Amino acid sequence: xxxxxxxxxxxxxxxxxxxxxxxxxxxxxxxxxxxxxxxxxxxxxxxxxxxxxxxxxxxxxxxxxxxxxxxxxxxxxxxxxxxxxxxxxxxxxxxxxxxxxxxxxxxxxxxxxxxx
Amino acid sequence: xxxxxxxxxxxxxxxxxxxxxxxxxxxxxxxxxxxxxxxxxxxxxxxxxxxxxxxxxxxxxxxxxxxxxxxxxxxxxxxxxxxxxxxxxxxxxxxxxxxxxxxxxxxxxxxxx
Numbered sequence: 256x257x258x259x260x261x262x263x264x265x266x267x268x269x270x271x272x273x274x275x276x277x278x279x280x281x282x283x284x285x286x287x288x289x290x291x292x293x294x295x296x297x298x299x300x301x302x303x304x305x306x307x308x309x310x311x312x313x314x315x316x317x318x319x320x321x322x323x324x325x326x327x328x329x330x331x332x333x334x335x336x337x338x339x340x341x342x343x344x345x346x347x348x349x350x351x352x353x354x355x356x357x358x359x360x361x362x363x364x365x366x367x368x369x370x371x
Numbered sequence: 372x373x374x375x376x377x378x379x380x381x382x383x384x385x386x387x388x389x390x391x392x393x394x395x396x397x398x399x400x401x402x403x404x405x406x407x408x409x410x411x412x413x414x415x416x417x418x419x420x421x422x423x424x425x426x427x428x429x430x431x432x433x434x435x436x437x438x439x440x441x442x443x444x445x446x447x448x449x450x451x452x453x454x455x456x457x458x459x460x461x462x463x464x465x466x467x468x469x470x471x472x473x474x475x476x477x478x479x480x481x482x483x484x
Contacts, residue, residue, distance in 0.1 A: 297461045297476050298461070298472075311469075311470055346415070348415075356403055356465035356466070356470050356472075357422055359417045359420070361414075362416070364412075364413070
């Protein structure tokens, strides 16, 4: 399967712990996005990478959140000192080059985070 | 403030009936417009998108959407709904030249036999 993959699919952690999620985009896609989705809401944009460069970051992303894409391939999203409000589905998407913002984004299955 | 509004939280239609899901956006200029579908346990999938040209856009699975600039709307339609269309539908926009995608809150579609 050559779609977007995310690992882990589920994560349960205790408040105050750090967690890290991984996203592997479609191999030829150089654009990568992270979103957060809570129950009953649409995905909220978190951040965007063009290759290894993080070009845009939402104000939703507090200092406890950091994302990297060191070699322009896979990406990681880390949350430090997790809070119960961080419980959500974290989605990754990738898209190919082309007209900026207009390309179809291909979404992964998401990582569901539960903070106890 | 920039926003995307989907007024209907959920809609129930009978199988074979027509469907229209509403989407309104609030931006200074016409953004890129998208409709995505999210089926239970599956990732979001693009149904169709619009940037310019013919205001009636055809998508996958028999869906279409009409862009109306005067109403800042991009409503999704399907002439005959199938039970497999039961899912959550999201309208989304991207400012032209940008990358940040703004999603609406979604409309959950229920299909009854």
